[in-house]
Amino acid sequence: MSKLIFVFLALIPLLCTSFSPEKPSDRRILVLLDDFAIKSSHSLFFNSLKSRGFDLQFHLADDPKIALQRYGQYLYDALILFSPTIERFGGSIDAAAILDFVDSGHDLIVAADSNASDLIREIATECGVDFDEDPAAVVVDHSAYAVSATEGDHTLIASDDFIKSDVIFGSKKIEAPVLFQGIGHSLNPTNSLVLKVLSASPSAFSANPKSKVTSPPSLTGTSISLVSIIQARNNARILISGSLSLFSNRFFRSGVQKAGSPTKHEKSGNEQFLNELSKWIFHERGHLKAVNVQHHKVGEANEPAIYRINDNLEYSVEVYEWSGTAWEPYVADDVQVQFYMMSPYVLKTLSTDGKGRYFTSFKVPDVYGVFQFKVEYEKLGYTSLSLSKQIPVRPFRHNEYERFIPAAYPYYGASFSMMVGFFIFTAVHLYSK
Known part of the structure; x- marks a missing residue:
């Protein structure tokens, strides 16, 4: 009896498929x-x-x-x-x-x-x-x-x-x-x-x-x-x-x-x-797809959760075209990426390796907020590509600023010269008759 129940339970998926x-x-x-x-x-x-x-x-x-x-x-x-x-x-x-x-x-x-x-x-x-x-x-x-x-x-x-x-x-x-x-x-x-x-x-x-x-x-x-x-x-x-x-x-x-x-x-x-x-x-020609969108800091491999202003980053995406039988690398020189917040702060034309991979690098602008990597690609005869990936950008933390910057040297000199002058004035005033 138990064997019959086991056989029946095993046939249930097949029966459901047959009558679906x-x-x-x-x-x-x-x-x-x-x-x-x-x-x-x-x-x-x-x-x-x-x-x-x-x-x-x-x-x-x-x-x-x-x-x-x-x-x-x-x-x-x-x-x-x-x-x-x-x-x-x-x-x-x-x-x-x-x-x-x-x-x-x-x-x-x-x-x-x-x-x-x-x-x-x-x-x-x-x-x-x-x-x-x-x-x-x-x-x-x-x-x-x-x-x-x-x-x-x-x-x-x-x-x-x-x-x-x-x-x-x-x-x-x-x-x-x-x-x-x-x-x-x-x-x-x-x-x-x-x-x-x-x-x-x-x-x-x-x-x-x-x-x-x-x-x-x-x-x-x-x-x-x-x-x-x-x-x-x-x-x-x-x-x-x-x-x-x-x-x-x-x-x-x-x-x-x-x-x-x-x-x-x-x-x-x-x-x-x-x-x-x-x-x-019927999309046997001129059909594009984009995959493997990546971005990270220069010299690193992992995608960060947040960027800091003035960071150097790399962006890449792979674009393929359907040939009717298989996906083949799409090669063009007019694919662009925007680093966008309300308006594009950075607009770069992507380089290609001829194998479907498009890439570029740039510096994060000196503006903090929530940005997007955007690729809006439209070309006659091809399906349009619309990619977006959101990433926040933060300012420097208080301990990340440089302690002494060349532009402030005149102010440093003025402060120390005033301290030295005050010391000399005090010494002369106290010890002179």
Whole structure:
């Protein structure tokens, strides 16, 4: 009997594990679709994510069972909205829930098209992107369109105006133009976190191609963004595209020739463009972390609980960048540290050994109080670093001051000369007749 009890007690942890709710993966992505046909028509993009280790969960956007979190814990690491026409999400998801998802540090991809609903437009607006208010307007370009057998209305655009950033697109240049067909958007000028990664040409404009243009379009030229990205202050990343077809197999495989260019590319740049951009969106590139923050007096190894004014100290921190498979040393010459109390008293650029370690030394200012070591590092394409470590600084104790300082020698001389003079005066006065 005792043996049976022992076996049962040993199996309890296994039973609890077997029947516990499934835990979300660290690389799980929820994909919400207008139609399951998109799963096959955009399979090349989805397969590229799967090949990099992501677990994609596909649902219709109006599925009543979908949810982003359960028991206060988020079930997914990122969200892809390939449902431009959805008027209302199913389950517990709405615009506020998606924005809270981003505010919690999770990533988001939103793809719209000419039939974009008010719900999708609202989410984009909250992220700092404003689509053209005319629901029938699409981007038209009579100069930078993609050459095809039927010229059409020039809404199929071949764009090669990419943002110049190796950290976002990698070091390999995108040679072929990107095919785009959809709606344009502008960036909210009050939002400094939004960046255009694919812009329209100076000859582009946003209008209804099926009607005559009677008034100046609201969006024209390079002010039109085709694809934009946002990195929030909590390092969550967002991609907003005005074209769902941009991600399609048809555009991935299509050849492209830009009007006015003699070069015809056998394959468009869409696949390379989106694969590289999605690596940035999902933190496979440009993600930094800082570890092993240390400070101590020069010549010592232990971190003190308090510094004294005019102490000489050393500060160091290690910074690494995620390469997609491992953490590698991050090398730069613009990482700075502040010794801060209400305002920076010391600002030093950190030296690096090329292996991820940054270091410097300086003298504690002649001011006592509660200071902070602060590293605030922000660079285009990289996650921001915000480090702070508090340390008090005290003045000299009464027995730590120098007893005789050179600046006081004249006062010492005056005191002793007065004593000698008084002694001579007293002697002369007492012993002279």
